[in-house]
Amino acid sequence: MKIGIDKIGFYTPAFYVDMVELAEARNIDPNKFTIGIGQDKMAFAPITQDSVTMGANAARQILDEADLKAIDMVILATESGIDESKAGAVYIHRLLGIQPFSRAIEIKEACYGATAGINLAKDYVAKNPESKVLVIGSDIARYGLSTAGEATQGAGAVAMVVSANPRCIALQDDNVFYTEDIMDFWRPVYSEYACVEGKYSTEQYIHFFDTIWTRYTEKFNQKLEDFAAICFHLPYTKMGKKALDLIIETAPPAVQEKLLENYRLSTLYSRNIGNIYTGSLYLSFISLLDHQSNLQENDKIGFFSYGSGAVGEFFHGVLQPGFKKYLQTQTHEELLNNRSKLAITEYETKFKQQLPKDGSTLEINPSSDPAEIMLTGIQDHRRQYVRK
Ligand code: COA
Secondary structure, eight states: OOEEEEEEEEOSEEEEOOOOHHHHTTTOOIIIIIIIIISSSEOOOTTTTOOOHHHHHHHHHOOHHHHHEEEEOOOOOSSSOOOOOSSSHHHHHHHHHHOOOEEEEOOOOTTTHHHHHHHHHHHHHHHHHHOOEEEEEEEOOOTTTTTTGGGOOOEEEEEEEEEEEEESSEEOOEEEEEOOOSSSSSSOOSSSSSSHHHHHHHHHHHHHHHHHHHHHHHHTTOOOOSSSSSEEEOHHHHHHHHHHHHGGSSSSSSHHHHHHHHHHHHHHHHHHHHHGGGHHHHHHHHHHHHHOOOOOOOOEEEEEETTTTTTEEEEEEEETTTTTGGGOHHHHHHHTTTOOEHHHHHHHHHHHOOOOOSSEEEOOOOOOOSSEEEEEEEEEEEEEEEEE
């Protein structure tokens, strides 16, 4: 039985920061951000969007009535959780109107969480072929104003329906995964911001990719030229390129050209959104699908997932017949084209806004955010979510 991603879509908030303007405000050469790091725009999540609302906004675009009846597990992967106890997936389950005989859980392992969610979903569908699982990766990447990580912030969510007989991509069982206890990026429970050893995290990403790829090719007797494209976790778009460059010369020149072009296509959304942590690898897959013209059914797509701390994984999927019919390309383009640019001073002011933590009430005007699902405030420590 084939199992894989049946539907996939993303959401990103309605605001962004221009990276050239950010560089100028920080007295940095803009080429460092646009070329050196490879980012043009950075999505900004207003106070009305969190990992729950972004995840629900991503999912609502891909689900139909049949999905709402068939889904019996909701997995939210996030490292921007809103509660130490209650899973954000429970709110999402309600906001979407999914039938009640469902499981709803939250998974965490930095940017790797959504990959863990997909694997859990795959195993579940193997035992329950009629079931569908909603897997969401949703995060806000925040490093702080005027920090080295600031240029690699972002916000957004990817939602995927994992099912039998998937219409988009059938996932194979050749996963190679690897864990090492390292401190490259973490966020203590008392901190609003991540602690990050930026250069070290970049080195570790490469080390994990090298180690996993070597094992993968040996164990499964695969070569780079077997793949039509490889999608990477993209904390910034230059990162995946550094990993691809490590192995690109093992393929014949014509294949190299195709892989590099498909890599470029896979980075177009991230270049304009920034890092969305858990959803980032899957955003690169959506970007590839929405912009490709050279991909065909049965093409093999490789996926490299990396979550700091750290866990990495490589696996592949096979594009399914007719996959192009089910893409949400127009929705995605509209979402990006309808965003408003924030002046740097506006971004800095909004960045400092926080929900009260003392139980006091905050009410936010629903018209301040065009999103269908948003946070309208907090009362008695309870976040108030609405679907307009
Ligand atoms: N024109 C073009 N390129 C320029 C440039 C200019 N004027 N100035 C610098 N660059 C290049 C650098 O050469 C470097 O490229 P390289 O990595 O290919 O050598 C790149 O821009 C970044 O410069 P660097 O000095 O390394 O940036 P930084 O110290 O500000 O940190 C990160 C960059 C990514 C480490 C930092 O943003 C960060 O910590 N981000 C969060 C952690 C993260 O995303 N980790 C990834 C793994 S999960």
